[in-house]
Amino acid sequence: MAGEILDNKGRGDASWQWPSIHPEGRKFGLIAVAVSLFFLIALDWEIVGWPLMLLSLGVFAFFRDPERVVPQSDTAIIAPADGLVTQIAEVEPPLELQIDDGSGYPGLPAAPVTRISIFMSVFDVHINRTPIGGTVRRVVYIPGQFMSADLDKASEENERQHILIERTDGLKLGFTQIAGLVARRIVPFVKPGDIVAKGQRIGLIRFGSRVDVYLPAGTDPRVLIGQRTVAGETVLAEVGQRGLIEGIAQ
Missing domain, CATH: 2.70.70 (Glucose Permease (Domain IIA))
Incomplete structure (x- = not known):
């Protein structure tokens, strides 16, 4: 959970989770998905549509925004x-x-x-x-x-x-x-x-x-x-x- 205290004395709890997508990148990912669907559904060009769909996933992955545990030492x-x-x-x-x-x-x-x-x-x-x-x-x-x-x-x-x-x-x-x-x-x-x-x-x-x-x-x-x-x-x-x-x- 964001903001939770985690340390090296056993306090806190952590588990793997899917990273969120930063809002700055969502529009690019959705545009890529829309173009992919256009080729797949409207034109039935699978040879183009599926590679574009994979590219769409890459765009979302580029803008991933995972949580990080930040060391709080003053130095x-x-x-x-x-x-x-x-x-x-x-x-x-x-x-x-x-x-x-x-x-x-x-x-x-x-x-x-x-x-x-x-x-x-x-x-x-x-x-x-x-x-x-x-x-x-x-x-x-x-x-x-x-x-x-x-x-x-x-x-x-x-x-x-x-x-x-x-x-x-x-x-x-x-x-x-x-x-x-x-x-x-x-x-x-x-x-x-x-x-x-x-x-x-x-x-x-x-x-x-x-x-x-x-x-x-x-x-x-x-x-x-x-x-x-x-x-x-x-x-x-x-x-x-x-x-x-x-x-x-x-």
């Missing part, structure tokens, strides 16, 4: 996206997250931090969630290209949306939703001034994309390149904790 930074960690690099945050935007709330410092890039394929859940709780200070949309999202330059050249969250203790964290080769729209669920809980749904990117997370200074990642993340559940880092980790692919 935990949570993955904003389902997908594959493809890059971990030391970079400066985007200018849009640094410069004075006139809001009265300062952006991120102009100094190198660790960026974790999570690539989402068309088979991943595409609902994005906030890595920390706090107040949304910036939502900056930038038009751009639609090159493959796993390229490093996609962070600067693709269509993207920057989001800056500030906690009550002043800690700021920025992350960026990046459209990919197939993606054609970034859909935000939040705006500046909104107060969000850790792991809350903040938007989606249609049909394959990437999310970059800029860790606070003095914080090292707790995930590895090649590792898969689960939005709202996987701990990317612990604020202020240093120390690199290694893994073996097997």
